[in-house]
Amino acid sequence: MSARTSVLRASAAITLAALACSAPAGAQSVECRDLADDEAVVCEINHVRAERGLGALAVDRRLRRAAVAHVRDMVSRRYFSHVTPEGKRLPDRLRASGYITGRAAWHVGEGLAWGRRELSTPSATVAAWMRSAPHRRIVLGAFLEIGVGVARGVPFGGRGATYAADFGRLGG
Numbered sequence: 001m002s003a004r005t006s007v008l009r010a011s012a013a014i015t016l017a018a019l020a021c022s023a024p025a026g027a028q029s030v031e032c033r034d035l036a037d038d039e040a041v042v043c044e045i046n047h048v049r050a051e052r053g054l055g056a057l058a059v060d061r062r063l064r065r066a067a068v069a070h071v072r073d074m075v076s077r078r079y080f081s082h083v084t085p086e087g088k089r090l091p092d093r094l095r096a097s098g099y100i101t102g103r104a105a106w107h108v109g110e111g112l113a114w115g116r117r118e119l120s121t122p123s124a125t126v127a128a129w130m131r132s133a134p135h136r137r138i139v140l141g142a143f144l145e146i147g148v149g150v151a152r153g154v155p156f157g158g159r160g161a162t163y164a165a166d167f168g169r170l171g172g
Contacts, residue, residue, distance in 0.1 A: 032122065038064070038148040040122035041165060045139055045146065048130060052140060060168065062099035063147025067110075067164040069093070071151040074112075075162050080155040082110055090166065099168060109138040109167040116160035122150075125163050143167040 032043035046056040070093060074080055083089050090110045094100045100108075113125045129135035147166045154160040 037122050037150040037161065038068075041126060041148045041150070041163065042146055044122055044126040045165070048126065048139060054140060055144075057143060057146040057167070060099065060145040060147050062097045063094070063145055063166040063168055064149065065147065066090075066093045066097035066099065067147045067149030067166045068151075069097075069149070070166075071149040071162045071164045074155045074164075075151045075153040078155050078157065080112065080114060080162075082112065094166065094168070099170075105171055107143070107169045109141055109143065111135045111138050111165040111167075112163065114154045114160060114162040116154060116158065120161035122163075125161075129165075138167055139165075141167060142169060144169045 032040045032047065035043055042057065042059055049056060070084075073084065077085065079085060084093075090108055091100060091106075094106075094108060100106050111129050113128055115121075115124060115128075118124060119128075126139070129139055145168045147168075149164045149166075151162045152159075154162055
């Protein structure tokens with residue numbers, strides 16, 4: 001059996017600063033407010049999915065490990081892309097984390113964002129993804145699992161936050 005290697009990702013990395021300018025203040029779901037930033041992103045995404053009759057995503061530690069490593073790398077080496085400067089793509093990073101193994105079928109996607117001040121919050125990040133058609137398709141896709149990484153700082157220097165949400169579904 002050959003591995004199905006479909007990768008759903010945004011055609012271009014879109015900065016949160018460009019997308020979230022109209023995010024309503026205090027729009028975060030009540031149940032997501034007191035969570036850590038990575039947990040709040042998962043909570044917000046699951047809230048959006050529930051509103052549309054979709055199932056909640058389960059947090060996967062391997063997806064989370066890959067997302068955390070990627071945002072930290074982007075901030076420390078000052079780039080913003082689904083592809084590392086060495087050319088490693090999401091599937092490469094997910095193989096390294098142990099999420100993708102062997103020849104089993106898989107389906108993955110990724111959302112990236114960064115923002116400053118009020119645009120650096122989990123709710124502003126998810127709102128920005130939902131206003132972007134490629135990101136919205138990922139958030140509302142047929143995935144079962146998620147891992148979120150959040151790093152303090154932005155890829156181009158300064159204060160703010162950088163986010164990566166890695167989505168996956170293993171098997172057919």
